[in-house]
Structures are given as structure tokens and as C-alpha cells.
Amino acid sequence: MILLEARRLSKHFGGIQAVRDFSFQIRKEVITALIGPNGAGKTTVFNLITGHLLTSAGEVVFNRRRIDGLPPHLIVQSGIARTFQLVRIFPKLTVLDNVVVGLRAPKGENLWNALFKPRGMKDETAHNREKAFHILEQVGLVDYKDQYAQNLGFGQQKLVEIARALATEPELLLLDEPTAGLSQDMTLLMRNLIRDLKEGGKTVLFIEHDMRVVMDISDWIYVLNYGEKIAEGKPEEIKRDPRVIQAYLGSE
């Protein structure tokens, strides 16, 4: 079943065509990888999906509803969450609070409630802290829950960001280079986590440069070069595709 579909997605910045005519389909509970040399437009594609950038042309359809043109917060609310290439967590909040703040809190965010209906808000807050705790268990960060996020190591901060993304209860997770800058151990942990997320019913689209990770866990791969799709297919096919090899070798 197709969860997210892009039709002839394009984005240009003045004279620069960052993404050209890119069409793709993300199927439910499938791990899809988006790869390509640096500057190929991968993160731009992410930004176009999440609404952080407006499309120049093309459509993005999620659960059969068009989402291109919607502001980012509405797109997140419809079920798509993302992480950033350079981790963007909230450094001065605790790890637990980083996750809590991603949860839906209609009572707590209402100023009237905060003042005149403290009990309703307190229940919701307690309930949310529990939910956040469970999410931290999922990613293995429970021991750090009360630490300020800025005190954590880079790899752990990446996990905080994933936990925060999970707090929004997404159907689709966009992970931007989840293993970049990680040690061997952390990379293994991340690979297993992504597999676990799929087991748990999530759909994952991730950008990655580490080919071992890509070949290991992806069910389907899209290859981008200079903003255009040059190949798509299963890992075994992509590994042997001459255009893909040329793109990576040619760009160095």
C-alpha cells in the first residue's frame, strides 16, 4: 500500500535546479533509502516533503491527500516526522522534556486550562511523561532522561531526536543520515533500531551515505544525482547498476 507518493517533484532556487521531476513511492512498513552523491538534492527532497520548502512543481500525496503547500506543523500532525542532518534537539531541555514537548498536549498548551483547570492538565502531563518514558525505553535512553540534552554525546543526541520524532506518533519517519558521524557500535545500534521501528509498524525513508547500512537494511532504494532520479530498485540491483557506480565515482 502506498503511503507517500511524489509526482514530478521539482525545486529550483533562482537558476539552480535542486530537484528535477522526481517521482517516487513509499510503501507502508517498507524501509526505503534515498542515496546519491553530496549535493544531489536528498535533503531538499526531505524539506519538500515536510513543508520546510515550497515545491516549484509537482505534488506530494500522503495517505491519498495532497500535502504539498501545507505548513510544516500540519504535515507533522498528519503523520510524518523527521530528523535533521545536523541534530536539532533542544539543548537546554532535559532528554525527557525533549520527548515530552513532541507529544500532543491540547490541555496543557491551552492557557485557560493551565490556570483554571489544573487537574485536567496535571493528568495529561503525568500521562505524557509516562509516554515519553516508554519512547525513551524504545531507543535505550532511559538512563539519561534527566540530563540536559546538550550534555549528551553526539550519537545519543541523534537518538534523542529520533525519540522526539516518535513522540509525534508518525506513520512515516524521515531520517536524514542517521548513522553519519557514529561509531561502529552506535551504527549497529541505529541499524537495529530502524529495523525495530519497521517491526513496530512504522515506515522509514532515510538518507544515507554508509553503503553497508543501506544495502543491509533497505527494502528499496532511490538514487539521486544532480537532482534527478537515476535509478531505483532492490539493493542487489542498485549495487550493480553502472549508472549508480558512475555517479559516485564520477563525482569524486
Place this chain on the structure above:
Amino acid sequence: MVNFLLHIIIMMGIYTILSVSLNFMLGYGGIISICHGAFFGIGAYAGALISMKLGLPFIIEVVFAGGIAGLCGVMIAGPTLRLEEDYMSLATYAFGVIVFTILNNWHSLTRGPLGLPGIPKIHFFSFRVDQLWSYAGLVIIFVFLTIIFTTAWIRSPFGKVLMAIREDQVAVSAIGKNVAFFKIIATVVSAFFAGIAGILLAHYLTFIDPSTFVIHESFVILGMVVFGGMGTILGPIAGAVIMVFVPEALRFVGLPGFYAAHLRQLMFSVLIIVMLLKRTQGLFGKE
């Protein structure tokens, strides 16, 4: 002597409301604002005019005048949502100048530079708040309300999102929160309470004129928040109390009036400079 102390308490109270409310949007929300004096003035004029021309009960006046100040908060917050730091400070500075210019030139409404004399005293049914001690009590009540309300909001999930916005707005939009909504609400709350401080000043002095609400006033309030420590509960309170008290205490040093006034300004500046040199996070600021 007692009268002087009560006067100090009233001024401390008014400035505490101003600095606590500025801290709400600036210290916790990270929204740059150097136009707090403008909301202060809007509240003062709105309150004065409502009580002089409409004679509404005080509570209604507070709601309306504060509401008008809050609405002006929307006017500055809306168009500036995408501005950051330097550009935001320029925009709010400009807003402050615009408000002063309107107050100073809309002669038919505000009497321009002549100001509004004869602002009536506050009364609750038959109880007239016309003594210094009762006015001080009223101001203290509003100070408490301001602190209680803003603290409750900061400690709520709303406050957490606001603090996250201070850290990274883009990331907040990426977790499904409507950043624009939060920023506007924070500005409206901040402006509302600044407006209340204005109402309290207007009824205390029974005369207001635009010169009280020049840009300089916004910097004074900003200075108090920075001195006391942005983003803390105690910071703005301490900032206001100290920065009102220290210059006033100079009266007892025995200087002739002329020098004392200038020394007060100097004192204020010295306090800020020393704090910024020795402890940039302010008195109660963290890290």
C-alpha cells in the same frame, strides 16, 4: 518617610510587572522586543481615556485597556514572525517609535505633548483607592497576579514549547507545533500585562504624557530583565526591585536635586555595565 517608601513600593511594583511580562516573551520565548515601553504607554493611555471618557468600573477598564495593549501585541507579532534577532529588534524599535509618535500627535484623542491630566482615582463600589497605602496594596495585588499567572504558564506544557521555540524554531515546527501561534500568544500576554502596569501608573500619577513612554523606557525595562537574569522567575523581579531602589536611595546621599536626577541615570547604567562585565547571565541567570 513612610510616604516615600510607599512611593518606592508602588514604582517597584509597576516595574516588576513590566519586567516579568517582558521576560515572558523575551527570556522564555526568545522573542526580541524593545518596544515594551510602547505597550506600557498604550495601556496607560487606554486606561486613562476609558476611565475619563467612559467611567467604566475598574475591572472592566483593566480588561479593555489591557486587551487593547494585547491587540497591539498582535500587530507587532504577526508581521515579524519570520524576523530574527537584529532585524526583530529593529522592527520592535520602529514599533515603539510609531506608538510614541501617535501618542504625541493624535491631539484630538491624547492631547499630544500636553498629556492627560485629571485621571480619576480608582474606586471599587464605594471604596476609593486614594491613599498611598491602599494604592500600594492594589499594585502589590497586581504584581502577585502577574507573577502567578506567568509562572503557571511557564511551568505548563505551553511554557515548554515556548522555551523550545527559544532554542530552535524550525525544530519546533518539525514536531507539529504551530510556532506562529505560540509566538503571538506569548507577545499578547506580555503586552497585556505591560498594559496593566500602564493603567496602574496612569491612575497613580493622575497625569500622563507621551514623554514617559519614549524608546528609552523600553531599554530601561530590558535592562532590568537582563540585570536580574533572563529566563528565570526571580530574575526580572530582582532586576526591577534593585534598579528602582538603588537610584532612589541616592536621594539620601545629600546631593542637590539637579545632580541626583543625573546620578540616577548614571547609577542605572553603571549597574548594567558592571553586571554585563562580571556576570552576563544576570543576577539569577543560569550558566
